[in-house]
Amino acid sequence: MKVRFTEVAADQADAEDDWWRENRDKAPGLFTSELQQAVETLRTIPEAGPLYGILDDTPMRRVELKKTRCQLYYSVEAEEIVIHFVWGARRGDRPAPRDKKSSLS
Numbered sequence: 001m002k003v004r005f006t007e008v009a010a011d012q013a014d015a016e017d018d019w020w021r022e023n024r025d026k027a028p029g030l031f032t033s034e035l036q037q038a039v040e041t042l043r044t045i046p047e048a049g050p051l052y053g054i055l056d057d058t059p060m061r062r063v064e065l066k067k068t069r070c071q072l073y074y075s076v077e078a079e080e081i082v083i084h085f086v087w088g089a090r091r092g093d094r095p096a097p098r099d100k101k102s103s104l105s
Helices: 007-023 030-044
Strands: 002-005 051-055 058-065 070-076 080-088
Touching: 002 007, 002 030, 007 030, 007 080, 030 058, 030 070, 030 080, 051 070
Parallel strands: 002 080
Antiparallel strands: 051 058, 058 070, 070 080
16 A cells, blocks of 8 residues: 655654754664654554544544654555654644644544
């Protein structure tokens, strides 16, 4: 199955990777490695992450990258998996919903 990152998620992944490379001299590539593993898992098991909430009327799932303490928030659509957010634990609880109809709990 195809995996696509939204522009927001791609920017967040780049920022997270930059942070790891600049601040984790013993494991600078850990985030990228863990992200690649998660993407491969989602390709074969799209519903690997539990249902997390609703965003813009779309059921969202979440997968945790345990070593880096990051989370991927994604949806499973007809032909692809869309990663909406890449969220590092340093940022806080979770991404904020984009409208009042949305809820990520």
